Amino acid sequence: MHLDGWDVLLWLHLLAMAVFVGGQLVFGLALAPVYVKQGGSEGSAHEWMQPIARRFGWASLGALVVLLATGASMASHLDLWSSTALDVKLGLVAVAIVLTCIHVFVVHGSNRLLQALILVDSLAIVLVATTL
Ligand code: HEM
Secondary structure, three states: OOOOHHHHHHHHHHHHHHHHHHHHHHHHHHHHHHHHHOOHHHOOHHHHHHHHHHHHHHHHHHHHHHHHHHHHHHHHHOOOOOOHHHHHHHHHHHHHHHHHHHHHHHOOOOOHHHHHHHHHHHHHHHHHHOOO
16 A cells, blocks of 8 residues: 555545535534424524534634645646636535635524535535546
8 A cells, every 4th residue: 555645635635525515414414403393593402503503614614725725736736727627616616615605604594595505516516526
């Protein structure tokens, strides 16, 4: 087995992807349904959901910074800047960053449509990434 710096960079890229995309899946499949069942923002669930959501918001923004930095390095190393797949992927990433910032800094809370759009966009990024 031979492990070099580029393997470590891809590993960091995949870990950041796991935080960003995996975290959204945990919210969608586990946390949000229980939150709604316990009354949502009107109920006591708001007390545990707000700190969890805020922490995940910052973790997501951190993960996006890591994805941008590691991704750009790998794209240069693999000479992928002229690839259509990377163009499509970066377009989807731009949408994810704008929607995530609106979710964290503008609506400050549970907007189901926005959350669904960020998740669908994130899953599309991963799908396109497999063609790189
Ligand atoms: C939300 C943002 C992102 C997600 C979820 C994501 C996800 C992924 C995934 C899952 C892979 C592995 C694909 C595979 O091995 O089949 C990958 C690889 C890659 N990503 Fe990203 N990525 C993101 C952002 C970026 C950005 C912003 C760039 C470039 C500026 C980028 C450039 C790359 C490159 C070049 C590879 C190929 C690495 C290789 O084949 O060794 N990614 N990405």
